[in-house]
Amino acid sequence: MKKNLVLIGIASLGLMYSCATNPLTGKRTLNFVSNSELFPSAFQEYGNFLKENKVVSGTADAKKVESVGVKIKMAAERYLASLGQTDYLKGYQWEYKLVDNKEVNAWCMPGGKIVVYTGILPVTKNDAGLATVMGHEVSHALANHGAQRMSASQLQTLGAAGVAVATGSQSAERQQMWQQYYGIGSQVGVMLPFSRSHETEADKIGLVLMAIAGYNPEEAINFWTRMSSNSGGGAPAEMLSTHPSDATRIANIKAMIPEAKAVAAKFGVTFK
Numbered sequence: 001m002k003k004n005l006v007l008i009g010i011a012s013l014g015l016m017y018s019c020a021t022n023p024l025t026g027k028r029t030l031n032f033v034s035n036s037e038l039f040p041s042a043f044q045e046y047g048n049f050l051k052e053n054k055v056v057s058g059t060a061d062a063k064k065v066e067s068v069g070v071k072i073k074m075a076a077e078r079y080l081a082s083l084g085q086t087d088y089l090k091g092y093q094w095e096y097k098l099v100d101n102k103e104v105n106a107w108c109m110p111g112g113k114i115v116v117y118t119g120i121l122p123v124t125k126n127d128a129g130l131a132t133v134m135g136h137e138v139s140h141a142l143a144n145h146g147a148q149r150m151s152a153s154q155l156q157t158l159g160a161a162g163v164a165v166a167t168g169s170q171s172a173e174r175q176q177m178w179q180q181y182y183g184i185g186s187q188v189g190v191m192l193p194f195s196r197s198h199e200t201e202a203d204k205i206g207l208v209l210m211a212i213a214g215y216n217p218e219e220a221i222n223f224w225t226r227m228s229s230n231s232g233g234g235a236p237a238e239m240l241s242t243h244p245s246d247a248t249r250i251a252n253i254k255a256m257i258p259e260a261k262a263v264a265a266k267f268g269v270t271f272k
Contacts, residue, residue, distance in 0.1 A: 023085045024142055024205050039091050039111040046095075046113040054100040056118065062098040065116050068130045068213075069096030072138055073112070075212035078267060080142075088142075096134075104230060108137035110144070123226050128210070128219035135206035135213070143201050203249065204256050211264035216271045217257045224250050 021028050056062045073094050080088045094112040101117040108114045114134060124130040207217040228246035261271060 022143055023080070023083050023088060024139075025201055035091050035110070039093075042109040042111050043093065043113065046109045046115075049115070050097065050099075056098040056100050059098075061118070061121055064127065064130060065098045065134075066096045068127055069094070069114055069134055071213040071215075072131060072134050072209050075135075075209045076138060076142060079208060079212055079263075082266070104227075106133045106137050108134075108141045110141050112138070112141060114138065123230050124223060125226070126219075128215040129223040129226075131210040131213060131215040132206065132220040132223040135210040135215075136202045137206075138209065139202040139205035140198065143198070143205060199249070200252055203253055204260075207253065207256050207260035208263050211260045211271075212267050212269060214269055217253075217260040217264075218271070220253050220257075221250060224253060 077089065080086065089112075092112040094114070096114045096116070098116050098118060102119040103117050104120045104123055106114070106116040106120055114137060116130070116133065120133060121130075124133055203220075207220055210220070211217045224246065228250070231246070264270070
């Protein structure tokens with residue numbers, strides 16, 4: 001009876017998976033968390049982060065982050081409006097902050113809270129490089145990747161409970177063995193590919209946003225090439241990573257650029 005209940009629960013979550021389609025990707029998404037639930041906690045976490053870290057303001061770099069961020073935000077608004085999704089950004093509270101941190105990183109919270117670390121600026125080098133980064137990070141938020149990861153984690157936990165029920169009559173050693181098999185299989189076979197697909201989606205949407213904002217998407221190749229050189233080749237094998245390999249990412253971006261330019265052309269933006 002317990003086994004059946006767990007399987008019914010997993011099946012019910014699977015049905016929920018097919019209910020939502022993201023307008024930016026055209027894909028049905030795994031999302032059990034609404035923006036009304038997600039945004040308040042994201043905003044609180046963002047506020048706590050700013051209190052605990054040094055925000056850079058009034059400098060040329062801080063102004064550049066603000067300027068590029070506004071252009072990406074406006075591009076997102078224009079793009080979503082063209083898709084008939086003018087209400088999609090409801091609840092967004094856009095902010096763009098530069099934080100003094102040597103880490104080569106940037107991120108965007110669900111709801112539009114964007115942070116760029118000073119450590120990534122030597123790699124972005126110029127406005128187009130910064131637009132590549134900010135467009136990519138904003139795209140994670142727009143595609144609801146945070147909520148999807150939370151939902152996938154919930155489903156993974158429920159699956160582990162199902163394994164526990166299904167093997168409950170076996171010895172403790174065999175129960176542990178099956179949990180290890182499940183953990184490795186679900187991580188390498190499901191969760192990591194899921195994360196890598198999010199990175200590719202964010203690259204694709206980000207190219208469109210930066211192009212609509214007036215930044216040549218060809219510059220994304222230059223940025224990711226610099227990122228690859230900066231990493232020093234220390235990344236794990238692609239199948240064990242949350243991100244595509246540098247070579248895979250750059251190849252994908254090269255293939256995506258014509259479409260990004262074509263979308264931008266519909267908004268009157270062209271590149272030589």
